[in-house]
Amino acid sequence: MALTGLEIYKQLPKKNCGECGTPTCLAFAMALASGKGSLDACPYVTDEAREALDSASAPPIKAIKFGNGSVMGDETVLFRHDKTFYHPTTLLIEIADTLSAEEVQAKLDEIKSLEFDRVGLHYTIDGVAVVDASGSPEQFAKAVAQVAAGTERSLLLLSNNADALQAALPGVADRKPLIGSATEANYEAVVNLAKEHNVPVIIKAEGLDALADLVEKAQKLGYKEFVLDPGARTPSQTLASLTHCRRLAIKKKFRPFGYPVIAFTSKAEPLAEITEASTYVAKYASAIVLKASAKAHILPLMALRQNLYTDPQKPIQVEPVLHTVGEVNENSPIYITTNFSLTYYSVEGEVEASKIPSYILPVDTDGTSVLTAYAAGKFEPEKIADVLAKSGVADKVNHRNLIIPGYVAVISGKLQEISGWKVIVGPRESSGIVSFTRAM
Numbered sequence: 377m378a379l380t381g382l383e384i385y386k387q388l389p390k391k392n393c394g395e396c397g398t399p400t401c402l403a404f405a406m407a408l409a410s411g412k413g414s415l416d417a418c419p420y421v422t423d424e425a426r427e428a429l430d431s432a433s434a435p436p437i438k439a440i441k442f443g444n445g446s447v448m449g450d451e452t453v454l455f456r457h458d459k460t461f462y463h464p465t466t467l468l469i470e471i472a473d474t475l476s477a478e479e480v481q482a483k484l485d486e487i488k489s490l491e492f493d494r495v496g497l498h499y500t501i502d503g504v505a506v507v508d509a510s511g512s513p514e515q516f517a518k519a520v521a522q523v524a525a526g527t528e529r530s531l532l533l534l535s536n537n538a539d540a541l542q543a544a545l546p547g548v549a550d551r552k553p554l555i556g557s558a559t560e561a562n563y564e565a566v567v568n569l570a571k572e573h574n575v576p577v578i579i580k581a582e583g584l585d586a587l588a589d590l591v592e593k594a595q596k597l598g599y600k601e602f603v604l605d606p607g608a609r610t611p612s613q614t615l616a617s618l619t620h621c622r623r624l625a626i627k628k629k630f631r632p633f634g635y636p637v638i639a640f641t642s643k644a645e646p647l648a649e650i651t652e653a654s655t656y657v658a659k660y661a662s663a664i665v666l667k668a669s670a671k672a673h674i675l676p677l678m679a680l681r682q683n684l685y686t687d688p689q690k691p692i693q694v695e696p697v698l699h700t701v702g703e704v705n706e707n708s709p710i711y712i713t714t715n716f717s718l719t720y721y722s723v724e725g726e727v728e729a730s731k732i733p734s735y736i737l738p739v740d741t742d743g744t745s746v747l748t749a750y751a752a753g754k755f756e757p758e759k760i761a762d763v764l765a766k767s768g769v770a771d772k773v774n775h776r777n778l779i780i781p782g783y784v785a786v787i788s789g790k791l792q793e794i795s796g797w798k799v800i801v802g803p804r805e806s807s808g809i810v811s812f813t814r815a816m
């Protein structure tokens with residue numbers, strides 16, 4: 377349970393020196409209790425007090441880093457609209473160690489091809505989970521070595537056999553893989569192995585009570601780089617476990633669940649599996665191990681993840697400068713839109729499909745769409761005329777024609793008057809651009 381401000385105050389030095397940035401120790405204690413400060417700001421706190429205050433000053437869910445830049449956890453809210461989600465769910469694709477070397481290579485090639493560009497951002501699959509399906513430590517170590525040599529993605533070494541992990545980990549420890557799983561039966565060996573190689577480890581138990589007990593026992597080994605696996609393997613149980621873990625960590629500051637949680641899909645059919653994984657992305661998996669590896673299946677999952685893990689208060693935006701599509705020339709048309717990424721890239725995609733090299737001039741509307749920007753007074757004729765004049769596009773074309781979104785046809789007259797350009801009202805939706813250009 378979280379400590380109250382007064383409980384924290386009792387542990388502080390009571391110098392009231394203000395060096396922590398708050399005028400008194402009591403004010404600092406209140407700030408810590410509400411999660412708004414770090415104990416590190418007080419230079420006089422004793423080691424004993426630091427240990428006692430750990431639960432008050434630590435983030436509700438510890439950040440766990442592994443592999444090639446993968447970060448899990450460090451979330452502070454239950455709902456995205458409360459603030460934002462920070463670390464997108466790490467997506468890993470499993471490879472069983474029972475596959476032949478050729479099959480493993482084919483799977484790695486498929487995983488390597490999973491790269492996507494969407495609304496100006498580039499995405500790849502985060503990692504590969506090597507699964508001990510053989511029961512043979514030698515075979516597991518061999519598969520891990522082949523996967524490590526064949527991919528730069530983050531690695532998860534997954535076996536309940538401490539001997540298999542011991543055989544495979546030393547050769548790839550410099551890649552800082554996530555390993556698992558530490559269970560009631562093997563946790564001392566597996567956690568100590570993780571501690572020895574300074575890699576994070578999955579703590580797995582059947583059910584939340586057993587998981588909390590096992591985490592507390594594992595913590596006593598002097599290591600806290602944990603990822604939790606509540607052992608559920610059906611969608612309903614997994615969703616319930618993920619939700620309970622997040623609620624207890626955020627709302628109750630229940631320290632045993634203050635770690636990222638990993639989920640494993642159960643469905644074999646790819647579309648059903650992606651639907652299942654989508655549920656876990658929304659609530660509240662820090663990592664998911666998948667079987668599906670086809671582009672058509674992974675792309676929608678990544679799009680959903682991207683949508684959930686953007687800051688709702690900061691829409692993704694493109695630079696509000698003159699953009700070109702294709703080999704533009706002095707006859708190229710000029711489209712006006714906003715700098716909201718989804719809007720801009722929808723327009724750009726359709727302009728590309730029209731096969732007419734064109735200019736697109738996104739107006740800075742703080743990342744809002746056309747109608748929202750117009751309603752908020754951010755897409756006004758004066759502003760568009762100003763952006764147009766500053767863009768320098770007038771020097772690049774031998775015409776004075778502008779195409780504006782159909783939704784703001786109402787501004788065409790005033791824009792024409794202010795800018796001196798002929799304003800052409802385009803389609804309302806970007807999907808109408810191709811037919812619009814054919815009719816021009």
Ligand code: SF4
Nearest residue numbers: 391393394396401418
């Ligand atoms: Fe108190 Fe430490 Fe802040 Fe000084 S720096 S006011 S001792 S909490």
